[in-house]
Amino acid sequence: MTAASSTSATPFPGRAALLAWYDQHRRTLPWRMVAGGALPDPYHVWLSEVMLQQTTVATVRQRFPDFLAEFPTLQQLAVAPLDDVLRAWAGLGYYRRAHQLHAAAQMLWHQHGGVWPHQPSLLAKLPGFGAYTAAAVAAIAFEQPVLAVDTNVARVMARLFCLPELPPALNKSAAQAGAGLVAPHRCGDLVQAVMELGSLVCRARQPSCDLCPLRQHCQAYQRGVVEDYPRVAPKLAKPTRYVIAWWLQDGQGQSLWQRRPDQGLLAGLWSLPLSPFLEAEPDDGLAASLAPLPTQPSRLVALVRHSFTHFHLQLSLYHQPCPFSLTSPNSNSNSNSGGSHHPLPPAYQQGRWLSLQQLPEIALPTLMTKVAARMDLDF
DNA sequence: AAAGCGTGGTA
DNA sequence: TTACCAAGCTT
Numbered sequence: 001m002t003a004a005s006s007t008s009a010t011p012f013p014g015r016a017a018l019l020a021w022y023d024q025h026r027r028t029l030p031w032r033m034v035a036g037g038a039l040p041d042p043y044h045v046w047l048s049e050v051m052l053q054q055t056t057v058a059t060v061r062q063r064f065p066d067f068l069a070e071f072p073t074l075q076q077l078a079v080a081p082l083d084d085v086l087r088a089w090a091g092l093g094y095y096r097r098a099h100q101l102h103a104a105a106q107m108l109w110h111q112h113g114g115v116w117p118h119q120p121s122l123l124a125k126l127p128g129f130g131a132y133t134a135a136a137v138a139a140i141a142f143e144q145p146v147l148a149v150d151t152n153v154a155r156v157m158a159r160l161f162c163l164p165e166l167p168p169a170l171n172k173s174a175a176q177a178g179a180g181l182v183a184p185h186r187c188g189d190l191v192q193a194v195m196e197l198g199s200l201v202c203r204a205r206q207p208s209c210d211l212c213p214l215r216q217h218c219q220a221y222q223r224g225v226v227e228d229y230p231r232v233a234p235k236l237a238k239p240t241r242y243v244i245a246w247w248l249q250d251g252q253g254q255s256l257w258q259r260r261p262d263q264g265l266l267a268g269l270w271s272l273p274l275s276p277f278l279e280a281e282p283d284d285g286l287a288a289s290l291a292p293l294p295t296q297p298s299r300l301v302a303l304v305r306h307s308f309t310h311f312h313l314q315l316s317l318y319h320q321p322c323p324f325s326l327t328s329p330n331s332n333s334n335s336n337s338g339g340s341h342h343p344l345p346p347a348y349q350q351g352r353w354l355s356l357q358q359l360p361e362i363a364l365p366t367l368m369t370k371v372a373a374r375m376d377l378d379f
Numbered sequence: 380a381a382a383g384c385g386t387g388g389t390a
Numbered sequence: 391t392t393a394c395c396a397a398g399c400t401t
Contacts, residue, residue, distance in 0.1 A: 052397035059387065060397085093385025096399075130399050150397045168380090195397060204395065205390080235394080265384070307392095309384055366386060 009179035014217040019186060021213035022193035025200065029057070030064050032192070039188075042116045042141035043074045049136050050097050050128060057199065063092060077102065078109035086268045086363040095267050095365075100128030118142040140188035147182050148191050149175045152198025158230035159202060159220040166233045240312040244275040244282055245371055246292055247301065247319045248344075250353060255375070256322075257362060258351035265308070270362040272317075272371060273348055287318050292348045296320050302374040306367045317371055319378070 023035060031048035033040045047068065051060045070088050071077040077085070082102050089098035104126040108114065117123055123134035135148035147153065149171050157163060157174035165173045181190055201208045207226055209215050220226045248256045257270045275282075275290050282290075284300065291298045298320040306313045324344070343349075352362070356376055364372065 049397060054385080054396060054398055056387070056396050058396095091386075093387090094398085096384065100399080128399070132398060136397070148397080151395085152397065192397090199397080232394095238393095267384090307386085309386090310382075 009182070011183070012178075012180035012217070014214045015181050015183065015190070017213040018181075018193050018197065019189060022189060022196055026192070026196055027057075027200075030061065030068075039143065040141060042137060043077075044068070045141040046133075046137050047101070049133050049140075050101055051092065053097060053133070054094060055092060059092070074105055074114060075109055078105040082268065083363065087361075090269065090363040091366055091369070093366075095269060097128060099262065099267060103127045104129070116141070118144060120144065120146055136191060139191045143187045145182050145184055145187050146191075147175060147178045147194070149178065150195060152195045152202075153178065153191075155204060155230050156194055156198045156202045156214075159207075159226055160214065160218050162219045162223070162225070162229060164231060166231055170230055238307070238311050240314060242278040242281050242314050242316065244278075244287055244290060244316045244318055245272040245304075246274075246298075246348075247272060247317055247375060248292060248322045248348070249319060250322045250324065252355075253379070254353040254355050256348060256351050257354055257359075259362075266365045266367070268363065269365045269368075271365070271368055273351075281314065282316055287316065291318070291320055292344055293320055293322065296323070301378050302371075304367070304370050304374060306370065313367070315367070315371065317374055 026032075026035065028034075029048075031040070031044045048060065048064060051064055051067070067088050071080060071085070080102070082099070085098050085102045086095065089095060089101075092098075107126060108116065118138060120131075120134040120138040123129050123137055124131065126134075129137075132148050132150050135144075135146040136150075138144035139146050139148060149157075154167065154170050154174040157177045158165075158170060161177045163170060163173045163177060178194070181194065183190070197212070197214070201212050209218075209221050209226060212218065212221070215221045218226070220229045246256075256273060258273055259270050260266050260268060262268050273292065278286075284298075287298055287300070288294075298318045300316060301319045302317040304315040304317060306315065322344070354362070356372060356379065359372055
């Protein structure tokens with residue numbers, strides 16, 4: 001989001017009350033030091049901040065320890081294969097984060113010699129570091145006097161000062177309005193205190209103003225208009241798209257899985273072969289015309305619904321037996337033992353033939369986890 | 380700079 | 391069931 005440093009801003013009078021509230025109510029989280037403890041490990045702070053981008057604390061609480069156990073240090077993350085990182089990230093969404101996490105680890109390890117820059121402006125040069133993450137790491141890990149503005153902080157400031165902007169302009173406005181909260185000491189606690197307040201008290205829905213340590217300072221509360229802030233832009237309706245996923249099954253019960261490109265939707269994750277996106281629900285005739293093996297029968301096995309950020313998807317899972325006997329389980333091509341059959345078209349000659357039991361070896365997005373569950377039922 | 384990019388919980 | 395929301399970044 002955004003960041004602000006306090007240079008000449010008017011000190012905010014509620015800062016001490018906010019920190020006192022934080023000392024009493026802060027949650028114990030896996031990436032957070034005990035109250036009053038030493039500075040946290042910047043690698044832990046960074047990993048948690050990236051995981052928490054648009055992702056709930058409840059989810060990150062579950063996934064952070066496992067990821068850290070697989071990649072305990074910056075160095076181990078930097079030297080790990082990308083596909084291992086993607087597999088560890090599977091299910092968390094926004095997979096570009098995992099690509100950039102890996103790229104930034106490599107830059108920090110190989111170009112910075114494993115030494116972290118402390119300034120937000122330098123951190124912001126790393127992939128995956130926007131204004132928010134750069135400020136959050138600088139404040140929490142290195143006690144730099146900056147305010148990191150995420151959704152929570154923007155909401156708290158919008159209410160404290162009745163800021164009228166809509167996102168993303170609100171974030172800049174909130175950074176300016178909140179500059180008076182920043183001081184030379186307890187920089188990391190201050191940032192986390194505002195976020196914690198936004199998460200636990202100054203919530204988007206049903207805020208608990210009676211529990212808020214800042215309500216005497218809150219303009220929206222004084223005017224009785226807390227629920228009117230922050231203002232929200234009207235949302236566009238999500239379109240529904242359709243797609244066919246091909247369950248090609250060979251004689252040993254294996255199916256063909258393909259790695260998606262490193263850019264775009266589900267980047268670098270694995271999927272059954274997919275048709276192009278369709279504007280309407282496909283019927284059996286359309287499926288037959290698009291099938292990888294035109295001479296083989298195909299049957300509809302399941303409809304799988306899934307929602308992405310900007311569209312709804314209905315996936316039609318079509319099963320098609322593949323008569324080729326494969327030379328090896330992980331072969332990239334099909335043998336020619338079935339001489340009377342047409343070979344698979346080139347688009348289907350890349351990938352891995354895997355049993356359902358082997359799926360943990362590859363990075364599967366949640367959509368494909370749902371699909372695999374239906375394959376398991378139908379197997 | 381508007382749009383692309385995941386997922387799970389909640390009302 | 392649907393819509394909204396959550397410790398955003400990138401092009």
